[in-house]
Amino acid sequence: MEDEFTPEIVRERIPIVGLPDGLDAFAVYPVGRRPEDRSGRLRPRNAELSAAGGVEGFAPPEGLSKDELVWFLSRPSRLWAGIRSRWQERAVELTFAMARCGGIVVKVTLDASYRIDTIVRVRLTPYWAEVAREKLSELKGKSDPALLRSGLLSVLEGIPELAGERGLLAEQAPSAPSLPPSGSRTRAARWSPYEFALRVAAWWYRRPEGARTPTADEAAAWAFPDRDASKETWTGPRRLAVENLLGTRLTEVLSFPDYEIRVRGPLTWRIGSVAVDARTARPWAGLPSHGARLMGEIDVSGARGVFVVENQTTFQEVCALPGIADEWIIIWGKGYATHGLVELLRVLAPARAAIWNDLDADGVRIATVLQEQTGLSMTPIGMNADDWEQGPHRAVTLKELNRAKEIAEELAVSAPEPWRELARQIAQHPELAGESREQQTLHDDVLPRVSALLAALR
Known part of the structure; x- marks a missing residue:
């Protein structure tokens, strides 16, 4: 089997016959695999069509009805058969109109004359995928932008540290959509992380000076007293928006539950005269997820990189491989993209980072969340x-299957490129969509090659 690293993707503009007005066509292929004929001319079988010049913003085409817009926004990608079945004779017109305004990318096949043969599927552009949920809420009447702004303005009243943010928000027109104002310190592109950050910051700045360090759940409960204050509210964009607004890492102002992170490899953690050496520890060393960052000194100068493994049994198998722990810090963080693991990876700041998770929607999501929150390329x-x-595939309920499809559909659009093909397969496979394969079933194939795969990382 070939190396499993997903190569960099090239998008090369191409001329095609009969290209609809307002669109550009691109050949999309991995580096080193340019589709050429025997004369060396570019001859792809497929192309992607998108708005000419690129469009960044949310401006649906004129004449598009509310129901039509809601339908396109409700899923990150759609097959052409579904579009044609739903919109009949308007299918082509609506598809190209959505592409011209920057809403979708259209994948097509080309015939021998370099004309569009068939439309294969469409997907929301990254910007539209990012704002889709909030726009759907507005279109379905579940949120009034004017009321959202009014409520947030009241929350920010009388807080000097947020006076500038309140001024920016107050300048927005009553009829303006629910988007963060330009210049906000949150740097948020969407309303949800923007509002979350401002509400958390408003509560934070009203706390007495010198008060105890609150928990993240506590902050969410006070910021949104009418909502469920679970840790699930701390999404990646919300977390980053709060950090940007407060100008500090969240772990400096809020506390998160501590747990054990298991490590093996060239890492030492020293507190005074006591040290943990993860290279010699058998079978591994345990670090407190937050304590290791907040106390003592961590030395990883001898490490080539970090290798995160989702499942405990796979972690132990990798630790037992000869030579891996001499160069790589192998980490098991209980199989989740937790705040403690994120903070530890930020501190380690490895030159190289790799990850091995279950082959399912949750495994891809964990990897993409870690990459987003740490800034590392996983x-x-x-x-x-x-x-x-x-396969083999793990038995799951119909509810779990549908949940996995939904997660994979979103990741097929929003995940970093190395993860999108796996996400697309999980979302769209005609027979296996939503299925899950555990990484333990790959031990016989992958474990003998781990050393070579890690050595190939640049």
């Missing part, structure tokens, strides 16, 4: 669409 190990398709 290279997948033992995770590709072919291996997922071959």
